[in-house]
Amino acid sequence: MSNTPHAPTPVASEHIELKARNVSFGWEDTPLHWLPGDPFATHTINVLHLLLPAGERWFVHVYKQVLPYIKDEQLRADVVGFIGQEAMHAAAHDDVLPHLKRLGLDPTPYTAQVDWLFEKLLGDRTLPPGRARHWWLMERVALIAAIEHYTAFLGDWVLNADELDRRGADPVMLDLLRWHGAEEVEHRSVAFDLFMHVDGGYRRRARTWATAFTALVFLWQRGARFFMENDPELPAAKASLGQFFRAGRQGTLPSAGAMLKSIPTYLSRTYHPSQEGSTAQAVAYLASSPGANGGAAA
Template sequence: MSNTAKRQPDGPGKPVKPGKRPVPVASEHTELRPRQVAFDWSRTPLHWVPGDPATTHTINVLHLLLPAGERWFVHVYKQALPLIRDARLREDVIGFIGQEAIHSQAHDDVLPQLRRLGLDPDPYTAQVDWFFEKLLGDRTLPPGRPRRWWLLERIALIAAIEHYTAFLGDWVLNAEALDRKGADPVMLDLLRWHGAEEVEHRSVAFDLFLHVDGAYSRRVRTWGLAFGALVFLWQRGVRFFMENDPTLTDGKASFRAFLRGGREGVLPGAGDMLRSIPTYLGRAYHPSQECSTAQAVAYLAGSPGANGRVPDRTSEGA
């Protein structure tokens, strides 16, 4: 067991009982490094999952949520660095910060293509920016315990959100139904590069939470906040895309379409998402117990966008 997992909580809350502490899988740890990626969006259509705007736009919400969210991750973690007393965890957090900064920029780079195709994302991204910068941003609090409490809350929120980004990363790495449906290879490469790095660094946010606090009550409370916020923002994003898609005369988002996508494998299954809840809330849970670092690293080694290569568009008749 690593030093990070053995530490007693150093902030408010009750220590985790012996025998119920999260146990990391040591072999799943890997050195993290940001990758300088490049993607060419000039030939990516608005409906990059052919004939399926509902699936396309459900996934497209990532391009609106992630830039602001990952900038917020970086901001919070820079504030957390002085609290880290473990050298390896500090290196992991610095690697995490580097990867998240590039994720934010890569998804931001998709937005000009959406505008060229007639869909202006600004009204929705303004709401997302407010959520992360104002609602979850820095607050004027007295130094000491109140200021530390707000930092610990946000660190725990990030750990909960990262549980779902790793879940989605693992899903998209294995979503062969998207390939079969002819999804745009550049978009798939962006999603799988990002997903692979989410799997690669899936333990960092949770390890940082354990290091600075680890209180189970805070883990449960912030999971509820994170899950509720993600569901709320995601469904608003899908509705925004469907209602503003210039090619749809009566675009409406529906839960039925989401369930259909899950059954077809082009979206995560609702049942799988629900089953991930008790996983995160298990007292002995650690992110390294889920997903495969080896699969993620293998994809990253061959990713066109992560290695400066042009994706193969032969399936499109190019």
């Protein structure tokens, strides 16, 4: 499948046919601090609602451009399934934003900046046909592969984050996060396989990982600070690294150690996303998810 001589070997048993699922989540009873007593973890996870709608629409836009370059029919089918799932993710997280606004936390100032990032900075450029335009397309395909490494990491984390259940997290929000996380695990190999198929260069892979990781850290801490500083129930609240490390130790956020360990994993020349996470676990959750099976969680 790859145009490189040293393509890593996927775990065949982890492959599954991808499909977009119609989902329904009702936000009427979800409180602003949906993880009781922990506004910092709540808002850090809430950053997903700020980043994902624009980011995943950007994924879809880029992948529609790269479809003509795909020569493998199975990979093409996987990419089409991926596009459908990502479009649904964007819409589902977008639906949370009006609810936050009704609760007194208007995300518009931050989402406007995120929209600019994906639509302008990372959008299509007025490049002449040929090498420059192809380079920019491949660069974005590689960026998406790096970002998807972390969305799969987060998906696997939230599927196993039992502390959120023990703390009494709002069931509808938890279902949204786990439905999305399960689909990220389910399609975790697609972006990497596509990159390896159309380019696969290790230097590009490493370079775009560094760009993606830096951007995600910057955007996430900025988003958490925005939410904390604008929370109507927490006058003068601030976000801090200490809160992040503490939440990681407590299990309400991914730990810093686990995030750091994910770096050499992605940069290993033998890495393949199918080596991480469990498709069986993801599919089992999707089969039981209230939101993915006709109604909001009770």
